[in-house]
Amino acid sequence: MGISVEGASKSFGDFQALNDVSIEVPNGSLTALLGPSGSGKSTLLRAIAGLETLDAGRVMIDDEDVSKKPTQKREVGFVFQHYAAFKHMTVFENVGFGLKIRKWDKAKISARVHELLQLVQLDGLADRYPSQLSGGQRQRMALARALAVEPQVLLLDEPFGALDAKVRKDLRTWLRNLHEEMHVTTIFVTHDQEEAMDVAGQLVVMNEGRVEQSGSADDLYDHPANEFVMSFVGEVNRLGDGFVRPHDMDVVLDPDENTEEAMVQRIVALGFEIRVEFVLADGTEVWAQLTRAELQKLELRQGQIVYLRPGKTKSFSGEPSSNGSGASTPRRPPDGDDAEVSAAV
Amino acid sequence: MRPASGRHSRWGLRALGLGYLALLLLAPLVTIFYKTFEHGLAPPLEAITSPDGLHALKLSLLMVAIAVPLNTIFGVGCALLLVRHRRRGSALIDAVINLPFAISPVVIGLSLFLLYGTKGWFGPGLDEAGIKVLFSVPGMVLASIFVSLPFVVRETVPVLQEIGTEQEQAASTLGANAWQTFWRITLPAIRWGVAYGVVLTTARVLGEFGAVSIVSGQISGETETLPLFVEKQFQNFNQAGAFGASVVLALLALATLLAMNVLKRKEDA
Numbered sequence: 001m002g003i004s005v006e007g008a009s010k011s012f013g014d015f016q017a018l019n020d021v022s023i024e025v026p027n028g029s030l031t032a033l034l035g036p037s038g039s040g041k042s043t044l045l046r047a048i049a050g051l052e053t054l055d056a057g058r059v060m061i062d063d064e065d066v067s068k069k070p071t072q073k074r075e076v077g078f079v080f081q082h083y084a085a086f087k088h089m090t091v092f093e094n095v096g097f098g099l100k101i102r103k104w105d106k107a108k109i110s111a112r113v114h115e116l117l118q119l120v121q122l123d124g125l126a127d128r129y130p131s132q133l134s135g136g137q138r139q140r141m142a143l144a145r146a147l148a149v150e151p152q153v154l155l156l157d158e159p160f161g162a163l164d165a166k167v168r169k170d171l172r173t174w175l176r177n178l179h180e181e182m183h184v185t186t187i188f189v190t191h192d193q194e195e196a197m198d199v200a201g202q203l204v205v206m207n208e209g210r211v212e213q214s215g216s217a218d219d220l221y222d223h224p225a226n227e228f229v230m231s232f233v234g235e236v237n238r239l240g241d242g243f244v245r246p247h248d249m250d251v252v253l254d255p256d257e258n259t260e261e262a263m264v265q266r267i268v269a270l271g272f273e274i275r276v277e278f279v280l281a282d283g284t285e286v287w288a289q290l291t292r293a294e295l296q297k298l299e300l301r302q303g304q305i306v307y308l309r310p311g312k313t314k315s316f317s318g319e320p321s322s323n324g325s326g327a328s329t330p331r332r333p334p335d336g337d338d339a340e341v342s343a344a345v
Numbered sequence: 346m347r348p349a350s351g352r353h354s355r356w357g358l359r360a361l362g363l364g365y366l367a368l369l370l371l372a373p374l375v376t377i378f379y380k381t382f383e384h385g386l387a388p389p390l391e392a393i394t395s396p397d398g399l400h401a402l403k404l405s406l407l408m409v410a411i412a413v414p415l416n417t418i419f420g421v422g423c424a425l426l427l428v429r430h431r432r433r434g435s436a437l438i439d440a441v442i443n444l445p446f447a448i449s450p451v452v453i454g455l456s457l458f459l460l461y462g463t464k465g466w467f468g469p470g471l472d473e474a475g476i477k478v479l480f481s482v483p484g485m486v487l488a489s490i491f492v493s494l495p496f497v498v499r500e501t502v503p504v505l506q507e508i509g510t511e512q513e514q515a516a517s518t519l520g521a522n523a524w525q526t527f528w529r530i531t532l533p534a535i536r537w538g539v540a541y542g543v544v545l546t547t548a549r550v551l552g553e554f555g556a557v558s559i560v561s562g563q564i565s566g567e568t569e570t571l572p573l574f575v576e577k578q579f580q581n582f583n584q585a586g587a588f589g590a591s592v593v594l595a596l597l598a599l600a601t602l603l604a605m606n607v608l609k610r611k612e613d614a
Contacts, residue, residue, distance in 0.1 A: 050517075051518075070517070070522075072521055078515065080515060082511060084514065086530060087512075088533045097516070098521075101520045101521045145519065146519075
């Protein structure tokens with residue numbers, strides 16, 4: 001069941017949440033809507049579910065225009081950031097809610113609910129109330145509830161946003177595995193680029209109510225269409241007109257024609273990764289990502305003068321400039337087609 | 346040093362609070378019970394089992410039976426409108442709903458009197474249709490509804506705001522229509538707010554004196570509710586009767602409160 005949104009616009013008062021947005025989500029894919037808060041990603045997701053009505057544009061699910069259909073007839077599974085657990089119902093009743101609405105008989109509901117609780121590893125907790133569950137458990141219950149009715153599509157609105165880092169990572173892996181088993185077309189919204197890249201087969205990067213770029217994680221990282229995508233998907237340093245990733249900054253002790261003088265300002269050890277902050281002669285602050293071994297070899301210390309050789313520099317004002325060894329012509333230059341998710345899972 | 350003085354001031358505060366409550370709330374209540382049974386059970390029992398007394402009790406319960414369900418339905422609907430479908434004009438509705446709190450019941454009674462009297466706007470028309478509002482049950486019901494109208498709305502609005510819309514939205518994504526969502530999700534989520542509103546409404550209807558007193562004409566055995574009965578017994582120097590009826594009123598109110606507590610406890614268990 002592929003999903004496509006065509007020319008979607010939506011305003012809340014003076015604020016334009018969506019500005020002529022079109023996306024294409026292939027059947028069975030796992031797609032992330034990625035963007036900062038206020039970028040319109042949640043509004044787009046809610047519009048697909050029918051929880052928001054669009055001012056213009058239409059939503060197609062499986063080639064059917066569902067724009068006029070009320071939410072309860074769209075057969076979408078929706079998972080909310082804050083779980084939206086039915087507080088007065090047990091875990092069992094929560095998961096069985098959609099089936100009860102569909103007037104399934106009791107035995108069938110019970111079988112289906114237990115099957116799903118097993119899937120989300122909550123089978124022993126069927127009689128608990130949501131208030132007796134941890135955040136991660138509540139979210140898995142919400143997921144089971146959404147999946148119980150066998151939705152055509154699964155929509156997740158910042159599903160892990162309210163959970164702590166460790167649980168978030170576990171659930172991420174778990175969601176990816178679940179999707180591999182079930183193959184239901186899934187869209188999930190996140191502001192965390194690492195989460196998006198970890199879970200999703202394709203990403204749609206949004207900003208200020210528009211789609212900036214769509215594609216696979218590699219596509220976006222290696223061939224960002226513009227400055228926004230480059231800086232949002234991964235870390236970036238700005239050097240004049242160009243942008244360069246911190247791990248593409250070579251630190252050398254001897255100057256040549258491609259290097260720039262820099263002073264070591266601070267060395268931060270983050271486990272395996274070392275973050276070294278420099279200040280250039282013109283006052284620009286940049287940082288490089290080194291490994292522990294590289295740092296030991298260079299024997300850097302604070303205040304030392306070294307030379308930086310930026311590789312793979314990108315510029316978005318004109319032609320991509322190449323400052324070092326790695327040439328970086330984008331495979332797919334940004335054009336009007338950027339709203340399309342090209343790669344299939 | 347500090348913990349000790351903290352403990353002292355805590356005890357001091359507690360004693361002050363309890364003393365205040367005892368003086369203002371408990372003392373009058375205890376007095377009524379004491380005075381009622383001062384000369385045994387017989388006199389008050391006789392007064393409230395008299396035909397007029399029984400009729401007053403029945404009439405009071407009838408007021409509750411009509412006004413409370415109507416105000417509950419209206420109150421929940423109105424709260425939904427105010428919280429979930431906020432439009433221009435909602436602020437005005439919000440303010441108007443508080444009117445019964447702000448206006449003296451006597452004034453409410455008078456305004457009903459003017460509206461439904463023989464020279465009022467609605468009076469003549471209804472008279473022709475053979476419907477008697479003033480000095481009969483319909484007028485008293487109107488007055489009871491008017492004075493107790495805000496309670497359910499006021500108790501439900503904050504609860505509705507607190508539960509938010511996510512559970513309702515989740516229900517709709519699971520296939521529930523608006524009606525199913527209301528019965529299965531919204532109402533269970535706000536039920537304690539509504540229940541509290543119902544208890545307050547019941548207490549207010551049972552105890553209403555001013556407005557009902559004016560529109561009813563206070564005809565013994567016909568348009569006399571319990572509070573009016575108490576007042577009349579008191580005026581006629583029948584203290585036992587007045588106190589007896591008062592005790593019945595107080596017991597009814599206590600029963601309402603207890604009923605809610607029992608329900609709530611069952612729910613929590």
